[in-house]
Amino acid sequence: MANNxxxxxxxxxxxxxLVVTCPIQIxxxxxxxxxxxxxxxxxxxxxxxxxxxxIIAGATAHPADSDFLxxxxxxxxxxxxxxxxxxxxxxxxxxxxxxxx
Numbered sequence: 001m002a003n004n005x006x007x008x009x010x011x012x013x014x015x016x017x018l019v020v021t022c023p024i025q026i027x028x029x030x031x032x033x034x035x036x037x038x039x040x041x042x043x044x045x046x047x048x049x050x051x052x053x054x055i056i057a058g059a060t061a062h063p064a065d066s067d068f069l070x071x072x073x074x075x076x077x078x079x080x081x082x083x084x085x086x087x088x089x090x091x092x093x094x095x096x097x098x099x100x101x
Contacts, residue, residue, distance in 0.1 A: 006097040009088035012040070012079055020077035021045070022099040028090035029053075029066040038083020045076030055083070 003018055004011040009030070012018065026042075029051065042051040050072065053063050071092050081087065091098075 005100060008096050009090040010098065011086065011088055012081060013086040015081050015083065018079045018100065020098045020100055022076065024074050024077055024094045024098060025092045026068055026072040026074065026089055027092040028068065030088040030090070031063050031085070032088055033084070033086035038081065038085050040085065040087050041080045043078040044074045045078070047078070050074065
């Protein structure tokens, strides 16, 4: 599989780091597939961590969805994921596809 940045929500399913270079607004983060253990960290372009969730080994449920009201405004986005996951990042007021490096 591969990350999909051409639709809303962004679908992130590839371990590693992805960089979005344009300003974005996040309205929701949804775990579609959660691993036995893994994590996701969202940072802005300057490296400030604004969201982090870790699934502890042996957990039996997906993390709860994260809704952002007010919207989470970010100047760029760095996404680091570990494990076999699929996370949907819902955007608001953001042109699609997003710009990446």
